[in-house]
Amino acid sequence: MMSKLIAAVSFAALALAVTSSVARAEEEKTIAGIVAGSKDHTVLLALVKEAGLVDTLSGKGEWTVFAPTDAAFKKIDEETLKKVKGDKELLKKILLSHAVKGTVLAADVVKLDGKDVETLSGAKFTVHVDGKTVKIGDAKVTATDLKASNGVVHVIDTVLLPK
Template sequence: MTLLRKSLLALLISGVVATPALAGHHNEAKPAGTIVDVAAGNADFETLVAAVKAAGLVETLSGEGPFTVFAPTDDAFAKLPAGTLEDLLKPENKDKLVAILTYHVVAGKVKAADVVKLDTATTVNGQAADITVEGSTVKVDNATVTATDIAASNGVIHVIDTVILPD
């Protein structure tokens, strides 16, 4: 393992990259419920939770898992072109919304220490997302990981700053 990756790993494990709103949630001793519960309990994920509900994925993401979710914040959804989110939330676009949301989910529990060792991650929708490490920055496709290892009873959440889109 290179010095850069060891340094990044230490940084990620220490929680230095955690946002203040999520700091302290990376302690695995007492997960705060399922992935859906954790997201619903954080004001930064209101749009994500609404999208998960519109896509009919609440039951799935509340299931046994384990799952790893690269969770876009409300600010990430706000970066989408005007009208995109509103269109995706329409019932007639449910399949497209499901495809996008499942592109943010990886089967299994992939902690930050493991993410930095990967070049790609196969998502639940079947496509692979690219993972790159640039200096102290970890990216999933074009999204920067801003917080890691937020524990849930059925997996782990890594926060990203951009909605990633499948091909």
């Protein structure tokens, strides 16, 4: 009887430890972790690595990232993409044009209809809300509120290019 009790308590402790670890891992998923775990953001992940911004998106702080999909990058002509990949400062500027300081959830974004938001690069994009469709600049928001330990990710269908 005592061995069954010890086994039951040990099993319960193990189950609790595993559950706590899984919950902690989900809570601790950073913006970089969300992007890295997405099959639709392989180009963005490669460019973030190339620009040296992985630590920024993994680190402390509160960020809102508008993450263009691989299909969004395919909309950019080859010459422009090649130019951006060859100029690390331009690449950083474009990537930072997809982030704002603070955690801005979808419910807050829709309140910004007609207003400009300033990104970390200093570029400004206007938010447009038409029913359930939300755009930032020319990019349509296709998924919202992917929460991370250091902010939130919203998926967009077009790369934001600063003017």
